Amino acid sequence: MSMPEQRRILATAIPGPRSLARQAQRKAELADGLGTTMPVFIDRAGGGVLVDVDGNHIIDLASGIAVTSVGAAHPAVTKRIADQAERFTHTCFLVTEYDGFVDVAAALNRLTPGDHAKKTALFSTGAEAVENAIKIARTATGRPAVVALGHAYHGRTNLTMAMTSKNVPYKQGFGPFAPEVYRVPSPYPYRWPSGPERAAEEAFATLKDIVTTQIGITNVAAIVAEPIQGEGGFIVPPPGYLKAVQEFANENGIVFVADEIQTGLARTGAMFACEHEGVVPDLITTAKALAGGMPLAAVTGRAEIMDAVAAGGLGGTYSGNPVACAAALGALEVIETENLVARAREIEERVLPQLEELVTPISVVGEVRGRGAMLAMEFVKPGTSDPAPEVAKAVVERCHQQGVLTLLCGTYGNVIRLLPPLVIPFDLLDEAVDVLVDAVRSVG
């Protein structure tokens, strides 16, 4: 099957009649707790477009939330999936072994920052990888406590909900949550009370104070941070913060875990976002872009920490499924051979200046930020930094009507994030950005 035509086509209103009909059935059949950003049903996808059941070609600035970095139907991925599925779909790696699992682990050991000895364990979802990083860190240190940041997002399981900062919709009504999770402030430059230039130093001082006086250093197993906070609003930590936290962790026998589930594997213009600051984490969690759309996640890190858990303590029925591993080998090959790290930087150079033009003292755009192909705009009431989620929502809706898929994020729901597939053709990207900029100007 060939790639869908790489251009925006508005065949009907969005959503069109077929999507609307399916929507009615969905309403009857599906739990209301499953939300949807853009209510269209997809028939085909690939490169930079999603084709819906009404024939609309929608430009993809979401990548299924940073998953389809190589596109949703890259032949290097789909062919390996088909070949592997024909050979076998499952054995359970805990029962009998296969090559793909070991090959993905070797690739992650090679690609992640640091030249120390590394080992990897594979899982199915990001939340599961974060949970397992904590299991490993607790066993390695013999300590219980976990430190997470404000505005953090780590998943929807019980422990990762506890580590996630935002209440609605992720936590409301779902408690009680796992104990021994402590929160320290995120050094959110745009919203730091004493100004962005004070954020790194003051946030780090607060972390140190909380760890030392409230938790006790010898009780802390892990400090977990996203090198750029994703769901929380694409918050780029101020220079020096992550490095200070990493050094503090290293000096005190605490495992420093970088949650690179959204930022990892070329998305930010580096293979891992930690590299922008020369930070070498003890453990790294990956998932989203790892397997070109198949469910696969990993914990990779220092061999001596990874080996702390005895045989049988890690894994799961589907962990490192062979079809998902085959897809990952294809996706990683594309990321490396098509140099998607450089491609992400080109996307930043192309898009960021256009978004920055929207920031003025009286604009609804308070800040534009991000790295590589992980870019965002924060919407505010003009002349203030008060969040304006209704404006962000109106811009997103306008983009959707025009056939451009954009996503919201942020603790205050006022951030539009751009996560295009890294392989998106540039003319398509330019067209999508034009639609977005027009939408901001007309709504603002």
Ligand SMILES: *Cc1c(COP(=O)(O)O)cnc(C)c1O
């Ligand atoms: C998406 C995400 C997760 C959770 O991954 P799932 O596969 O949805 O469980 C964890 N951490 C970060 C930073 C994420 O972006």
